[in-house]
Amino acid sequence: MLFNYKVITKEGIEKRGQIEAATQEIAVSTLQRRDYVVVAVIPDSKKSLLEGALPFLDKVKMKDVVLMSKQASTLFEAQVSAVKTFELLGQNAESKGIQKALSQVTDDIRGGTSISGAMAKQPKVFSDFYVNMVRAGEESGKLTDTFIFLAEYLERSYALTSKTKSALVYPSFIITTFVGVMVLMLIKVIPQMASIIEESGQEIPFYTKITLALSDFFVNYGWLLGIMLVAAGLLITRMLSTEGGRSRFDIIKINLPGFGKLYRKIYLARIADNINTMLTSGIPVVRTLEIAGDVVGNTVFKDILRDAVEEVKGGNSISNAFEKHEEIPQIMVQMIKVGEETGSVGKILKTLANFYNKEVVNVVDTLIGLIEPAMIVLLGVGVGGLLMSVMIPIYNVAGGIQ
16 A cells, blocks of 8 residues: 655655555554654555556566566676665666565565565565575575576566467467457348348358358347357356366366467476476475475466475475376476486476477467468358358349349
8 A cells, every 4th residue: 555654854854755555554664664753654545546446557567577587686696785676676667566566675674574575575576486486595695596596487487478378369369350350241241232132032042041140140139149258258257266167277278189288388397497496596395396386377287286295295206296197297207206316306307397498389389380371261261151152142143134
């Protein structure tokens, strides 16, 4: 929440400004830790109302976190203090959400909170994975290396996610265009041609009857179809908000023809990269698997990692825990086993992460190569078939007149 404040500095100068805090008491406490005499702290109701109505204004994009992490690693390498680092990052961030989060992080660090502790209070920006990585860096005294690791990891993750999304943009656009063109023709074009066909009194072909029936449905009952689609969308959204619904959807995703293989490789790449990054940073194996499960993004693989946590707690190895699940390829299990036997699990996982990242790129490129011509053919056949179904009877009428 945003507060407007009025304070007196140690030099006796009156100062006004704004501060982000969870409550008014925390805002007052934060200002007092800066050696200010607090005169007034009032909630900024206008700003809070705007943010409540338009929550997307503070939404933090992954690319903003990637950029911030790279800048933080550079500043830490230059031995800039933590307070100054996050103060500079907050002042220069383009994202409003990043600005607010880093402003609060700066205040918390200045008040004596650890960097990881301050970040943990900003879950919209810093994930559990991010916070635990920073905590490990603080404990090991390798904070600079940790931010370099984070910057590199997030950049790889962002590149992979962007590549995957780009594969879905083109077919989505083509399908939307196709549906839009077909509906527009059924509502605007076909009815005009239908009157010519019906007035001719000739025998109407079966395929033309289907087209005219579809056109009549969209003209007279299109609103009903719209309501049904909206209701279906709300129902799906509601289902996905439940644990059971998300679980079923995640199972469908990894078993989809063509795209299922892509999703599996994405999650495997994410698991290998996450575990490698955290183990390299000194995070214990059990905690590493717990965090990897929380950030993998699929309930099927999350359950696998949860089972692995219990197995490892019981004295089993990661490879043996993974071996019990068919979703984990044998090549991954065997390579991890080799890494455990040779004491180079991190190196093996890094190799696996690179392998699956390349596999994802290859699958995406292949899908794009197949989808583009298929969508163009589908669009051409659909629109052409629709036109031909009404144009042939019209040509027959014209031929009869001659």
